[in-house]
Amino acid sequence: MSVLVDSIYGKDNVKFLKIKRDPSNPKIQDVIEVTVKVLLKGAFDVSYTKADNSPIVPTDTVKNTILIKARTEDPFLVENFANILASHFLAKYDHISSVDVDIIQLRWSKYLVNDKFHDHSFIKDGDEKRICHLFRSRVGDFKLTSGIKDLTLLKSTGSMFYGYNKCDYTTLKPTNDRILSTDVDASWVWSNQITSSNISDLSNNGLFDKTYASARKITLDLFATQNSPSVQATMYDMASEILKTSSKIKSVTYTLPNKHYFLMDFSWFNNLKNDEVFYPSPHPNGLINCTVTRDPKSKL
Ligand SMILES: O=c1[nH]c(=O)c2[nH]c(=O)[nH]c2[nH]1
Numbered sequence: 565m566s567v568l569v570d571s572i573y574g575k576d577n578v579k580f581l582k583i584k585r586d587p588s589n590p591k592i593q594d595v596i597e598v599t600v601k602v603l604l605k606g607a608f609d610v611s612y613t614k615a616d617n618s619p620i621v622p623t624d625t626v627k628n629t630i631l632i633k634a635r636t637e638d639p640f641l642v643e644n645f646a647n648i649l650a651s652h653f654l655a656k657y658d659h660i661s662s663v664d665v666d667i668i669q670l671r672w673s674k675y676l677v678n679d680k681f682h683d684h685s686f687i688k689d690g691d692e693k694r695i696c697h698l699f700r701s702r703v704g705d706f707k708l709t710s711g712i713k714d715l716t717l718l719k720s721t722g723s724m725f726y727g728y729n730k731c732d733y734t735t736l737k738p739t740n741d742r743i744l745s746t747d748v749d750a751s752w753v754w755s756n757q758i759t760s761s762n763i764s765d766l767s768n769n770g771l772f773d774k775t776y777a778s779a780r781k782i783t784l785d786l787f788a789t790q791n792s793p794s795v796q797a798t799m800y801d802m803a804s805e806i807l808k809t810s811s812k813i814k815s816v817t818y819t820l821p822n823k824h825y826f827l828m829d830f831s832w833f834n835n836l837k838n839d840e841v842f843y844p845s846p847h848p849n850g851l852i853n854c855t856v857t858r859d860p861k862s863k864l
Pocket residue numbers: 725736793794795796822850
């Protein structure tokens with residue numbers, strides 16, 4: 565006898581681009597391009613165990629819903645748009661018990677033409693993405709996470725690594741000057757002060773956009789200015805600074821690959837010295853993760 569212990573389904577990779585026109589001049593525009601995933605849980609067991617499709621809200625319907633809501637609502641405030649989608653599925657289908665929404669936003673930025681940001685031309689600023697995840701359940705669970713992904717950084721000095729554990733397996737040489745490179749994956753979990761009732765107002769007041777901008781700036785600034793003792797120490801400092809930006813942030817998580825660049829050995833060529841040419845090692849890479857929360861003894 566087999567038993568279904570868990571299930572979830574929905575649509576992934578639903579993509580759209582939406583234009584926002586300035587009411588005073590429709591040629592002044594903004595765009596948002598996103599990939600959305602919506603997954604549903606609920607009374608769907610018979611569709612797996614009895615081949616009874618009657619409870620299934622087709623994933624095609626899920627896709628249509630995302631696209632129609634993109635047209636009729638404002639997806640530019642991504643956290644609020646995630647909540648609009650979750651609210652829809654919970655309100656429309658009694659047998660849905662929870663909804664997971666993931667939104668990944670590409671970075672289209674206006675660029676300078678004749679020293680002025682062009683009205684409607686954009687450049688894709690690298691692979692960087694803004695992300696948000698919302699889990700909402702019918703019984704009132706509300707867990708919102710926002711973040712940055714795939715922000716690739718490199719510094720050519722101002723990073724060290726020494727004083728680590730050494731044993732008979734250790735070959736790494738300590739250094740006080742190395743290249744540091746990573747793809748930033750940073751996310752922050754919002755506290756239960758954010759609810760389905762106040763998320764719209766908080767979005768309109770700029771909380772999520774401002775926090776995203778601050779978290780990005782903290783990441784970039786600390787990466788550049790700190791003489792990093794290790795990835796671990798730098799990511800902890802970044803997370804601690806982000807926590808300070810809003811009392812509504814409960815925790816901050818960083819996951820950083822340590823992308824290695826190895827100095828090439830040219831001594832075989834007339835004993836040529838080299839401290840300039842490096843090999844970007846595709847693998848393996850270090851992978852370092854930490855979650856930082858507020859000290860429960862502190863006030864904020
Ligand atoms: O910042 C670092 N942290 C490590 O844990 C580690 N391990 C390693 O080989 N190099 C580095 N660098």
